[in-house]
Amino acid sequence: MKSSFLLPIILVSIFSCRQPSGHELQLQNRIDSLELKLSSTYKPGFGEFMSAVQSHHAKLWFAGKNENWALANFEIHEIMEALDGITKYQSGRKESKLLPMLDPVLDSMNNAITQKNPLAFEKTYNLLTATCNKCHQATEFGFNVVKIPDQPAFSNQSFQVGKSH
Numbered sequence: 596m597k598s599s600f601l602l603p604i605i606l607v608s609i610f611s612c613r614q615p616s617g618h619e620l621q622l623q624n625r626i627d628s629l630e631l632k633l634s635s636t637y638k639p640g641f642g643e644f645m646s647a648v649q650s651h652h653a654k655l656w657f658a659g660k661n662e663n664w665a666l667a668n669f670e671i672h673e674i675m676e677a678l679d680g681i682t683k684y685q686s687g688r689k690e691s692k693l694l695p696m697l698d699p700v701l702d703s704m705n706n707a708i709t710q711k712n713p714l715a716f717e718k719t720y721n722l723l724t725a726t727c728n729k730c731h732q733a734t735e736f737g738f739n740v741v742k743i744p745d746q747p748a749f750s751n752q753s754f755q756v757g758k759s760h
């Protein structure tokens with residue numbers, strides 16, 4: 596009787612007074628320092644992804660206008676990759692929830708490129724650009740206005756098929 600009354604008390608006092616072992620302290624220190632490292636790891640910002648999207652959006656135009664469909668295919672996938680990066684690294688930003696608004700026009704652009712159709716390309720490019728601006732307006736970044744580029748931003752890249760110099 597006496598021992599069954601004492602046993603829980605003994606057990607509780609053993610567990611509540613138990614000090615973490617040296618090994619456990621070591622592990623906790625490692626977790627703390629890893630968490631600290633993780634919190635200061637560099638991750639690209641929303642605007643940085645957008646700058647990449649901007650560059651590939653411009654290149655896509657010149658690729659399509661030159662009927663360089665291999666390059667156009669590359670550029671549209673670079674845009675999609677940058678958008679995936681936003682989903683992955685900027686999921687905390689409320690604007691990221693609006694990204695799916697681009698899905699239908701990205702599909703249409705992929706089709707135009709696969710079909711090597713210059714008219715469908717131009718029409719879809721206009722719609723793509725309008726959708727970029729639609730999101731900027733919806734997210735209070737309407738002052739970032741995207742348009743069809745007049746000339747390539749880079750003079751060191753050729754957009755013509757098979758032109759190496």
Ligand code: HEC
Nearest residue numbers: 641642645646648649652690693694727730734736739741
């Ligand atoms: C889901 C909404 C959304 C869509 C779709 C979108 N953007 Fe953006 N864009 C933003 C937001 C939000 C910013 C401001 C980012 C920041 O906080 O730095 C931005 C910024 C920009 C900027 C300014 C970058 C700078 O630093 O000067 C450019 C250029 C841009 N977007 C281009 C585009 C293009 C081109 C497309 C379409 C292919 C597009 N965006 C589609 C939300 C969007």
